[in-house]
Amino acid sequence: MTDFTGQVAFVTGGGAGIGLAVVEAFAAAGAKVVVADIDEKAGQAAADAVVAKGGEAIFVRCDVSDQASVNAAFDATIATFGRVDCAVNNAGIDPEIYPEAKWGIDLFDKIHRVNVRGVALCMEREIAEMLKQGGGAIVNMGSFASLAGIVNKPYYVASKHAVLGITKSAALQYASKGIRINLVAPGAVDTQILKDNIGQMTGDYKPQGGQPGAGRVSQPSEQAHAVLFLCDPKSSFIVGHALSVDGGIAAR
Numbered sequence: 001m002t003d004f005t006g007q008v009a010f011v012t013g014g015g016a017g018i019g020l021a022v023v024e025a026f027a028a029a030g031a032k033v034v035v036a037d038i039d040e041k042a043g044q045a046a047a048d049a050v051v052a053k054g055g056e057a058i059f060v061r062c063d064v065s066d067q068a069s070v071n072a073a074f075d076a077t078i079a080t081f082g083r084v085d086c087a088v089n090n091a092g093i094d095p096e097i098y099p100e101a102k103w104g105i106d107l108f109d110k111i112h113r114v115n116v117r118g119v120a121l122c123m124e125r126e127i128a129e130m131l132k133q134g135g136g137a138i139v140n141m142g143s144f145a146s147l148a149g150i151v152n153k154p155y156y157v158a159s160k161h162a163v164l165g166i167t168k169s170a171a172l173q174y175a176s177k178g179i180r181i182n183l184v185a186p187g188a189v190d191t192q193i194l195k196d197n198i199g200q201m202t203g204d205y206k207p208q209g210g211q212p213g214a215g216r217v218s219q220p221s222e223q224a225h226a227v228l229f230l231c232d233p234k235s236s237f238i239v240g241h242a243l244s245v246d247g248g249i250a251a252r
Helices: 017-028 040-052 067-081 105-133 154-177 192-198 220-231
Strands: 008-012 032-037 057-061 086-089 136-141 179-186 242-245
Touching: 008 017, 008 067, 008 105, 017 032, 017 040, 017 086, 017 220, 032 040, 032 067, 040 057, 057 067, 067 105, 086 105, 086 220, 105 136, 105 154, 105 179, 136 154, 136 220, 154 179, 179 220, 220 242
Parallel strands: 008 032, 008 086, 032 057, 086 136, 136 179, 179 242
Antiparallel strands: none
């Protein structure tokens, strides 16, 4: 495992699921971690758990869809740790549930406000801070939905395609400035979002036995390993890449 001692990692949605696994992985690797989450109880618990194990972490409340909230979260981060070396834009929602599509612009706006606007707002501050310090690494949390369509999830898929587009464009723009930007594209992951959805899924859509490749659901820790790999200085020539961590589903 790469030693991230002395580095500061900012993780949105860090109170649960993949975000929590990323927080734990960075802390185990020696990083100072900023747990950014709209859920104050979960976020504070995640930060407290890191500190209890001898690590350094703070919780900052952050509604990624709100610019003032995002700026306040980064202001607190800089005031406490002075910099942001690694940023993981993980916060997201997936309210489009099987088996029936629910069309409507309100749902579109709800999804895109968090999944797309949230990434854009965070990246604005992350890039600004990294330009000041001469570089850094950003990982956006995409999805298998960044790479392919999913039945009955047009708005969620559109949001994750948008995150991939932002990732690739920004990666090209800032690579020469020492800022590497990449994306992790998970398949089905054992998180609360999946559990909230899975009861509504039917037949071929259930992410369990019979799926291509590994034929199982990923653990959050497997996604966290991919995130740290992309933040690792040893991955210095990986730029604008969408790393599929989906057990082979994207290979079909």
